[in-house]
Amino acid sequence: xSTTRLIQEFMELVQxxxxxxxxxxxxxxxxxxxxxxxxxxxxxxxxxxTGLGANxxxxxxxxxxxxxxxxxxxxxxxxxxxxxxxxxxRDGRIQSDQTTILGADDKAGIAIMxxxxxxxxxxxxxxxxxEFILTAGEEVGLLGAKAVDMSMLQAKFGYVxxxxxxxxxxxxxxxxxYRLDIRLTGRAAHAGLEPEKGISAxxxxxxxISRMKLGRIDHETTxxxxxxxxxxxxxxxxxxxxxxxxxxxxxxQKCLDQVEAIETILNEEVTRFGAKLDFKATPLITGYxxxxxxxxxxxxxxxxxxxxxPARFERSGGGTDANVFNEQGKVxxxxxxxxxxxxxxxxxxxxxEFEQAVVFALELVRQMPSxxxxxx
Numbered sequence: 001x002s003t004t005r006l007i008q009e010f011m012e013l014v015q016x017x018x019x020x021x022x023x024x025x026x027x028x029x030x031x032x033x034x035x036x037x038x039x040x041x042x043x044x045x046x047x048x049x050t051g052l053g054a055n056x057x058x059x060x061x062x063x064x065x066x067x068x069x070x071x072x073x074x075x076x077x078x079x080x081x082x083x084x085x086x087x088x089x090r091d092g093r094i095q096s097d098q099t100t101i102l103g104a105d106d107k108a109g110i111a112i113m114x115x116x117x118x119x120x121x122x123x124x125x126x127x128x129x130x131e132f133i134l135t136a137g138e139e140v141g142l143l144g145a146k147a148v149d150m151s152m153l154q155a156k157f158g159y160v161x162x163x164x165x166x167x168x169x170x171x172x173x174x175x176x177x178y179r180l181d182i183r184l185t186g187r188a189a190h191a192g193l194e195p196e197k198g199i200s201a202x203x204x205x206x207x208x209i210s211r212m213k214l215g216r217i218d219h220e221t222t223x224x225x226x227x228x229x230x231x232x233x234x235x236x237x238x239x240x241x242x243x244x245x246x247x248x249x250x251x252x253q254k255c256l257d258q259v260e261a262i263e264t265i266l267n268e269e270v271t272r273f274g275a276k277l278d279f280k281a282t283p284l285i286t287g288y289x290x291x292x293x294x295x296x297x298x299x300x301x302x303x304x305x306x307x308x309x310p311a312r313f314e315r316s317g318g319g320t321d322a323n324v325f326n327e328q329g330k331v332x333x334x335x336x337x338x339x340x341x342x343x344x345x346x347x348x349x350x351x352x353e354f355e356q357a358v359v360f361a362l363e364l365v366r367q368m369p370s371x372x373x374x375x376x
Contacts, residue, residue, distance in 0.1 A: 002115065002118070002119060002122075002358075003351065003354075003355045005115065005118070006111060006112075006115045006354065006355065006358060007089065007094065007351065007354070009111050009114055009115065010087075010094065010104075010107060010108060010111040010354070011087045011089075011094070013026075013029075013103070013107045013110060013111055014085045014087050014096075014102060014103040014104075014107050015085055015086070015087065016029055017082060017083045017084070017085075018053075018076055018077055018078055018082070018103075019077065019078055019079070019080050019082045019083060020052070020053075020077040020078070020079070020136075020137055020138075020139045020140045021051070021052055021053050021077075021137070021140070022053045023052060023053040023054035023076045023077045023136045023137070024053040024054045026054070026076055027053075027054035027055070027057065027076055027134070027136070030057075030076065030110065030134060031043070031057060031059075033114060034059035034114070034117075034132065035059075037061075037114070037117045037118065037121075038061075038121075039059040039060055039061050039117065039132070040059070040060045040062075041057055041058070041059055041060075042057060042058045042060070042152055043055050043056070043057040043058075044056050044057070044147070044148065044149060044152065046136075046144065046147035046148070047136065049147055050136070050137055050143045050144060050147050051143075052077075052136040052137040052140075052143060052144060053077075053136065054076060054136040054144075055136065056133065056134065056135045056136060056144045056145070056147065056148050057133075057134055058071075058131050058132065058133045058134075058152050058153065059113075059131070059132040059134070060129065060130070060131050060132075061117060061120070061127075061129070061130040061131075061132070062129060063126075063127045063128045063129045063130060064126060064127065064128050064129075065128070065129065066128075067126075067127065067128025067129075067368050068128055068155075068156075068157075068368060069128050069129035069130065069131065069154050069155040069156075070128065070129075070130055070131075070155050070157060070158055070159070070364070070365065070368060071130070071131035071132065071133055071153055071155040071157075071158035071159075071330075072109075072112075072113055072116075072130070072131075072132050072133075072158060072159055072160075072161055072361065073109075073132075073133045073134075073135065073145075073158060073159070073160045073161065073162070073321055073322075073325070073332075074106045074107075074109030074110045074112075074113060074132075074134060074135075074160070074161050074162060075106045075109075075134070075135045075136070075137075075138030075139070075144065075145075075162065075321060076106075076110070076134050076135065076136055076144075077136055077137055077138055077139050077140070077144075078101060078103045078105065078106075078107070078139065079101060079105075079139050079343050080101075081099070081100045081101060081345070082100060082101050082103055083100065084099075084100060085100045085101070085102065085103055086099075086100070087102060089351075092350060092351055092352065093348045093349060093350045093351060094348060094349050094351065094354070095346075095347065095348035095349075096345060096347065098345045098346065099345065100345060101342075101343065101344065101345060101347050102339075102347040102348060102349070103347075104338075104339035104342065104347060104348070104349045105162065105164070105339055105342040105343070105347070106138070106161070106162045108161075108337050108338065108339050108349055108354060108357070109160075109161030109162055109337055110134065111354075112161055112337060112354075112357050112358050112361055113132045113161070113361075115358050116358060116361045116362060116365070117130075119358070119362055120362070120365065125362070125365065125366055127365045127366070127368065128365075128368055129154060129155070130155075130365065131153055131154065131155050131158075133148070133152070133153065133158075135148065135321055138162075138320070138321055141284060142284075142285065142319060142320070142321055142323065142324050144321075145321040145324040145325065146324055148324070148328075150325075150328045150329060150330065153330065155330075156330065156331060157296055157330060157331035157332060158325065158330060158331075158332050159300070159332065159333060159334075159335050159361075159364060160320055160321055160322040160325070160332060160333070160334040160335070161335060161337050161357070161361070162320050162321065162322075162334055162337070163316070163320070163334045163335055163336045163337065164336060164337075164338075164339050164340055164342055165312075165336040165338070165340070166309075166336060166338060166353055167304075167309055167335075167336055167337065167338055167353055167356040167357050167360050168304055168309040168310055168311055168312050168336060169312045169314050169335065169336030170297060170300055170301075170311060170312065170313055170314065170333050170334070170335050170336070171314055171315065171316045171320075171322065171333055171334040171335075172289065172290045172291075172292070172294075172297065172313045172314065172315060172333060173250055173287070173288070173289045173290070173314075173315035173316070174250075174285070174287050174288055174289075174315065174316050174318070174319055174320070174322065174323050174334075175220075175248040175249055175250050175255070175285070175287045175316075175317060175318075175319070176248065176249055176250075176251075176252040176255040176283070176285060176286050176287035177246060177247070177248045177255070177283075177284045177285045177287075177319060178246065178247045178248075178255060178259050178281050178282060178283055178284065179244070179245075179246055179281070179282045179284050180243075180244070180245040180246065180247065180259065180262065180279070180280070180281055180282075181242075181243075181244060181278075181279075181280040181282070182242065182243040182244070182245065182266065182277070182278070182279055182280075183240065183241070183242050183243075183277070183278040183279075184201040184204050184205055184230075184240070184241045184242075184243075184266075184270065184275055184276070184277060185201060185239065185240055185275060185276040185277075185278075186198065186199030186200055186201040186203075186204060186237070186238065186239050186240075186241075186273070186275045186276075187199040187237070187239060187274075187275075188232075188236055188237055188238075188239040189236070189237040190235065190236065190237075191234070191235045191236055191237050192235055195237055197237075198237030198239075199237070199239075199273055199274055199275050200237050200238050201230060201238045201239060201240055201241035201275060202230060202231070202238045202241050203273070204241075204269050204270055204273045204275045205228075205241050205243065207269050207272075207273075208265050208266050208268075208269040209225065211265050211269075212261075212262055212265055213258070213261070217249075217254075217258060218254075220249050220250040220251050220254060221247070221248065221249035221250075221251070221254045221255065221258060222247070222248050222249070222317075223245065223246070223247045223248075223258055223262070224245060224246055225243055225244075225245040226244055226245065226246065227242075227243065227244035228241070228242070228243050229241070229242045229243075230242060245262070246284075247259050247262070248317065249287070250287055250289065250315065251287075252286065252287055255287070259281050263279050263281070266279060267279075284319065285319030285323040285324070286323055286324075286326075286327040287323065288322070288323060288326040288327070290333065292313055296331055296332075296333060297311075297313065297333065299364070299367070300333065300335065300364065302367065303360060303363040303364050303367055304360060304363075306363050306367070307356065307359050307360060307363055309356065309360070312336075316334070320334050322334040335360070336357075337353070337354070337357040338350055338353025338354050338356070338357050339353075
């Protein structure tokens, strides 16, 4: 019966539109659901700053204060196409009608939170204080989490319920990432009559790019130029060229070094050609890494073993709210909750994995009394 309830609530959640920047109605619905379960709510006032459709909020479940508090995190927004989702239960899994995403990323995490509270109450499981933090704008640069005042969270450590794949996966390593906005300014001239009077921005870029290390730099680092925009007409020497690039690395210093190397090459080439450079490097996420024997991982691994699941320590090429929490002093890993094919209309979640994700979360709370202080 509890699995049926989990499925029903999840189907209700995904049918409430909450594409990034339009999370407001969904946030209000969630606050009502947590309050109906007896949790208190603390909402921040960040949407004016972030431009998102909703604030972040924390739902608190009181517990035995002699037990270390813990928090769970999920995000409220989805990617597009996420309007008018019609979920279907078919062949042991839940999927959309394939005209939209399903929204399991990350409404499966939210459904797990709500079901966790219900089972804790029904089974009268002793637990410490639990905080559920719901963020906005995760899909558009972790904007909600970046705006969170971490003093809202009493718990030192937590679990983000926002990773795909079968239950058992734990992201132990995530990269640092920078966005590079590059603008090259040369000098326009008629390309047929007097090209020598011009300075071609695209030629400057071509010479610089030919010297850059791009793609797979090493086993930890990548770099990519993903967008190029410039020019006014085929008979005009290109005066302006804009590029958008990124650098990622599991080693934060390597990430910084690669950004610096790209900027240095660009500066050398604009000097050689007599052009100008505007270069902006924006940190998007800060990486984190946990050794396999870290207490947080040992706790999760033991809980997985209790429910008959092996732990899979993995590293991710992308970022989640876990990156922000770790950067801001919390001790957090992202765990798999079962969904597959996210950000596509093929997205689905196997019901058996969905149920196991709830059982895993329940075990994380049930065994919390024996968990050591993560700062020790």
